[in-house]
Amino acid sequence: GEDVEQSLFLSVREGDSSVINCTYTDSSSTYLYWYKQEPGAGLQLLTYIFSNMDMKQDQRLTVLLNKKDKHLSLRIADTQTGDSAIYFCAEKGSGGATNKLIFGTGTLLAVQP
Amino acid sequence: ETGVTQTPRHLVMGMTNKKSLKCEQHLGHNAMYWYKQSAKKPLELMFVYNFKEQTENNSVPSRFSPECPNSSHLFLHLHTLQPEDSALYLCASSQGASGTDTQYFGPGTRLTVL
Numbered sequence: 001g002e003d004v005e006q007s008l009f010l011s012v013r014e015g016d017s018s019v020i021n022c023t024y025t026d027s028s029s030t031y032l033y034w035y036k037q038e039p040g041a042g043l044q045l046l047t048y049i050f051s052n053m054d055m056k057q058d059q060r061l062t063v064l065l066n067k068k069d070k071h072l073s074l075r076i077a078d079t080q081t082g083d084s085a086i087y088f089c090a091e092k093g094s095g096g097a098t099n100k101l102i103f104g105t106g107t108l109l110a111v112q113p
Numbered sequence: 114e115t116g117v118t119q120t121p122r123h124l125v126m127g128m129t130n131k132k133s134l135k136c137e138q139h140l141g142h143n144a145m146y147w148y149k150q151s152a153k154k155p156l157e158l159m160f161v162y163n164f165k166e167q168t169e170n171n172s173v174p175s176r177f178s179p180e181c182p183n184s185s186h187l188f189l190h191l192h193t194l195q196p197e198d199s200a201l202y203l204c205a206s207s208q209g210a211s212g213t214d215t216q217y218f219g220p221g222t223r224l225t226v227l
Contacts, residue, residue: 004155035218042115042203042218043156088156099144099210100169103156 004104006089011110018076020107022089025070029091032065033101034074037086046074046087076109084111116140117219119204125225126194134189134222136204142217144210145187147179150201150221162187163210194226 003025012018024032030051035043049056049063049072056063062075076083086106092099117138126132138145147159161169162181176198178190187204201221207214 040220042117042119042220043205044115045215045217048215090156099146099207099214099216100158100161101156101216105153105155 004089004091004102006087006104006107008105009108009110011112012079013112014079014081016079018074018079018083018109018111020074020076020087020089020109022072022074022104023070024072024089024091024102026091026102027067027070031092032063032072033090033092034061034063034072035088035090035103037088037106039085043088079109079111081111081113084109115217115219117204117206117217119202119219119222121222122220123223123225125227126191127227128194128196130194131190131192133191134202134204134224136187136189136206136219138185138187138204138206138217138219140206140208140217142206142208143184144207144214145181145184146205146207146216147187147189148203148205148218150203152200156203159189161210168210191224194224196226199224199226 006022033048034046060077064073088106089104090101120135144163149157159173160179165181180188203221204219205216207216
């Protein structure tokens with residue numbers, strides 16, 4: 001079945017780079033997403049990547065996709081305390097036309113001042 | 114502010130109560146979703162509506178009953194819930210229901226079932 005896995009916790013110092021990793025199982029996934037959830041808030045879409053790309057950069061965010069290993073990563077450059085949040089990786093599930101997203105359990109990013 | 118609002122933000126109910134969660138989107142979208150977020154578990158898709166028609170029911174127990182009267186509003190009616198139903202319930206909307214349509218999430222309703 002479809003499954004998305006992430007490590008639960010990452011701690012970095014302010015100004016360092018953060019790398020959050022994700023693995024997925026559905027090789028037919030067409031889109032992969034990164035969402036951010038701050039305390040008490042819903043999910044905010046950060047970025048997404050098409051499966052035919054291997055890298056996407058958007059300001060401080062860099063997404064790398066290794067389709068062969070089914071591995072997705074999110075790099076945040078110059079991490080700030082405001083980046084502290086839970087980060088969710090998601091893939092669009094295969095089968096059917098419904099926009100069904102399969103989420104990982106989320107990675108809690110703690111940024112130390 | 115994503116353009117998706119949910120009320121109430123917090124709800125405490127007993128197992129015999131009946132309550133409803135409300136979601137409203139101001140984005141002109143046609144698809145709306147209910148998700149359940151439990152502690153230490155991945156987000157689970159519950160229901161999908163596209164142009165007011167239910168297109169996905171992810172094996173959700175009948176004690177959860179969705180209603181979509183129009184493309185801007187989505188409700189989740191709750192009755193005879195169990196303590197394990199305590200979770201954050203998130204609503205989302207997207208322009209359409211295809212994989213290219215970004216889902217925008219509301220802030221969620223934190224539900225506690227006693």
